[in-house]
Amino acid sequence: MYEGAVQDLIDELGRLPGVGPKSAQRIAFHLLAADPADVRRLVVALTEVKERVRFCRICGNVAEAEDCRICRDPRRDLAIVCVVEEPKDVVAIEKTREFRGRYHVLGGAISPIEGIGPDDLRVPELMVRLADGTVTELILATDPNLEGEATATYLARLVKPMGLRVTRLASGLPVGGDLEYADEVTLGRAFEGRRLIDV
Amino acid sequence: MSLYRDEAVVLRTQKLGEADRIITLLTRRTGRVRAVAKGVRRTRSKFGGRLEPFSHVDLQLYAGRSLDIVTQAETLRPYGERIVTDYGRYTAGTAVLETAERLTVEEREPALRLFLLVIGALRTLCTGEHAAPLVLDAFLLRALSVSGYEPALSGCARCAAPGPHRAFSVPAGGVVCADCRPAGTASPSPPAVALLDALLTGDWLAADASDPGDQREGSGLVAAYLQWHLERGLRSLRLVERV
Incomplete structure (x- = not known):
């Protein structure tokens, strides 16, 4: 146990995800030895993230204004909405530069075992967005795990009567992997979703 | 060993650290076991989609002090693939998994009969031959029975007087006769109690033909009975889609 401020800092750092008591101690002593200007920048960043960042009222992504950067961008296609679980997924898809529509962040996936149902996610907000008829295609880009698939199944069933085109991201073999190591489910899906090669 | x-x-998965997961398993020989699957969240993990909930797998594990480590995994039946294509089946299946986890109080205590019941319930949910809520209720009644909480559905739960009886008392353990009936005991409709008996004994012909109203009433009784014995309600039961 250290005295006062050092121990307080270690305790606070230790509450962060993935930071154990040893790591917390290492970070605390690093900060103690660091340049005061660096520490001040960290303090400002921490304060600002709580003060300035909020959630976009349209898509639920993290934003610094009422609406996020993507929802404000007039070049984005209003007719296509891509549904994702977390803001992290928006960043991952943006990096591909393949998608020019807008997003809808659910804030998680349906997981009955954790007590999370459709009403705990931003599903009602999605239905409101789809109601006015501007959106013609809904891309379901929830995680390719069980909860993500269940969420996609639920949304597809909910949205289908509205006459939209509902698509699901393809799943199959990862680029750069070996076929022999693919599990049966993934390999089965890769076969199911095989496509014609145009030569 | x-x-x-x-x-x-696979009953449940929880994220651990950067790319790992803790997998809660109901094994055939060892009972409930919690094991770490290292790197399973990476897209290039050797486990791929094998360790998702509902999967019936053949595993090699390394016995650790508190948590085991999954070293190899082979799929026997990927039940989740089929179950997840129907939201009603998915919610019923999740309640099956949560019940199995809750009924195995101690880790590493063999629970072969419960294991076989879980496999049976998942297989039936996959084929879709019976309505998902009925499969769930049948599983719950049988799982409670193999755990020592079989409800009395014909003879009185207290004095064993032969039935049929009208009153159903959750604390007493099933139907009760007019003399043993505690105050404030519910009187469900006789067909609802008959349905529970059909589900417990596996009379699917009668269960499939039952009235939706009786199915709802029966589900309510099963849920109350389950909650009484688990002491705490199932989280997933609230989200199960009923007819």
């Missing part, structure tokens, strides 16, 4: 091999159903 530092390395051992067992068959298991």
Whole structure:
């Protein structure tokens, strides 16, 4: 146990995800030895993230204004909405530069075992967005795990009567992997979703 | 036995650290086991989609002090693939998994009969031959029975007087006769109680033909009975889609 401020800092750092008591101690002593200007920048960043960042009222992504950067961008296609679980997924898809529509962040996936149902996610907000008829295609880009698939199944069933085109991201073999190591489910899906090669 | 091999159903997965998961398993020989699957969240993990909930897998595990480590995994039946294509089946299936986890109080205590019941319930949900809520209620009644909480559905739960009786008392353990009936006991409709009996004994012909109203009433009784014995309600039961 250290005295006062050092121990307080270690305790606070230790509450962060993935930071154990040893790591917390290492970070605390690093900060103690660091340049005061660096520490001040960290303090400002921490304060600002709580003060300035909020959630976009349209898509639920993290934003610094009422609406996020993507929802404000007039070049984005209003007719296509891509549904994702977390803001992290928006960043991952943006990096591909393949998608020019807008997003809808659910804030998680349906997981009955954790007590999370459709009403705990931003599903009602999605239905409101789809109601006015501007959106013609809904891309379901929830995680390719069980909860993500269940969420996609639920949304597809909910949205289908509205006459939209509902698509699901393809799943199959990862680029750069070996076929022999693919599990049966993934390999089965890769076969199911095989496509014609145009030569 | 530092390395051992067992068959298991994946009950639950929880994120651990950067790319790992803690997998809760119901194994054929060892009962409920919690094991770490290292790197399973990476897209290039050797486990891929094998360790998702509902999967029936053949595993090699390394016995650790508190948590085991999954070293190899082979799929026997990927039940989740089929179950997840129907939201009603998915919610019923999740309640099956949560019940199995809650009924195995101690880790590493063999629970072969419960294991077989879980496999049976998942297989039936996959085929879709019976309505998902009925499969769930049948599983719950049988799982409670193999755990020692079989409800009395014909003879009185207290004095064993032969039935049929009208009153159903959850604390007493099933139907009760007019003399044993505690104050404030519910009187469900006789067909609802008959349905529970059909589900417990596996009379699917009668269960499938039952009235939706009786099915709802029966589900309510099963849920109350389950909650009484688990002491705490199932989280997933609230989200199960009923007819």
